Amino acid sequence: MHATRSHRSAQKGFTFVEMAVVLVVGGLLSWAAFSAYDTVLDAKDRRQAQDMARQVQSQLRAFAVRHGRLPCPDASAAGTGLESLVGGVCGTGNLIGWFPYVSVGADLPVAEYRARYAVYRAPNASAPADADLALNLERSGDPLGHVNHRDVSDLIVALNNVAGLALATDQPHLTGDGGVAGAVDCATNRQMSVAYWLVVPLKDRSGDGERLDPPQASAGPCVFSPGTPVSATNDDVVLSESPTQLAGWLRKSLP
Numbered sequence: 001m002h003a004t005r006s007h008r009s010a011q012k013g014f015t016f017v018e019m020a021v022v023l024v025v026g027g028l029l030s031w032a033a034f035s036a037y038d039t040v041l042d043a044k045d046r047r048q049a050q051d052m053a054r055q056v057q058s059q060l061r062a063f064a065v066r067h068g069r070l071p072c073p074d075a076s077a078a079g080t081g082l083e084s085l086v087g088g089v090c091g092t093g094n095l096i097g098w099f100p101y102v103s104v105g106a107d108l109p110v111a112e113y114r115a116r117y118a119v120y121r122a123p124n125a126s127a128p129a130d131a132d133l134a135l136n137l138e139r140s141g142d143p144l145g146h147v148n149h150r151d152v153s154d155l156i157v158a159l160n161n162v163a164g165l166a167l168a169t170d171q172p173h174l175t176g177d178g179g180v181a182g183a184v185d186c187a188t189n190r191q192m193s194v195a196y197w198l199v200v201p202l203k204d205r206s207g208d209g210e211r212l213d214p215p216q217a218s219a220g221p222c223v224f225s226p227g228t229p230v231s232a233t234n235d236d237v238v239l240s241e242s243p244t245q246l247a248g249w250l251r252k253s254l255p
């Protein structure tokens with residue numbers, strides 16, 4: 001009894017210090033808990049963004065098989081989900097915009113998950129050498145009425161043409177990933193041309209009012225390689241296919 005009482009009175013002198021320690025420790029704990037919570041949510045968002053990008057890839061491939069071309073980018077500012085066609089064909093020079101969800105028969109996702117989209121478009125006056133992937137064109141000389149007239153095999157010809165072209169700075173291409181593929185730097189590290197890329201922007205982590213992160217925030221044809229790690233200022237999810245990859249997939253889809 002007596003020992004307990006004297007212990008209690010000895011403690012009285014430390015009450016304020018103890019309170020301060022409790023407050024500081026409590027503060028640190030809640031900060032740590034908040035960060036962990038935030039990280040879990042971020043990882044969940046990113047997984048969902050990756051799933052949605054893969055869904056878009058399936059829609060794009062199905063569209064390619066049906067129409068013998070890749071979808072035309074939606075050039076509207078807000079992203080209405082419709083292909084920007086002029087007289088029924090993809091407008092000249094329109095190679096970067098939003099993915100045309102509505103035109104491929106999909107639902108338009110909310111802004112965080114709505115993908116930017118670029119498609120390789122290098123027209124050529126000679127049809128067999130044409131490399132405009134958003135154009136449905138007879139490239140193999142099949143006459144009208146032939147089963148392979150302007151079909152997916154003509155898109156494969158265009159993809160092979162793209163694969164044979166040197167990397168062009170005004171066509172969709174990838175820079176590094178900050179790791180094995182080198183620096184994320186469109187000026188000094190251009191890695192490869194792609195048939196198309198998709199970028200799901202997720203959040204505006206830098207607080208500048210722009211969901212897309214560098215380098216894709218500049219609205220140019222250069223984006224970082226898929227798999228670039230997320231950082232404090234960067235959470236975009238990129239998915240792309242080289243012309244050879246997409247041609248291989250389409251070839252397997254042929255009867």
Ligand SMILES: [Ca+2]
Binds near residue numbers: 142149150153154
């Ligand atoms: Ca043909």
Ligand SMILES: [Ca+2]
Binds near residue numbers: 201204211213
């Ligand atoms: Ca972002």
Ligand SMILES: [Ca+2]
Binds near residue numbers: 207209210211212213
């Ligand atoms: Ca930003």
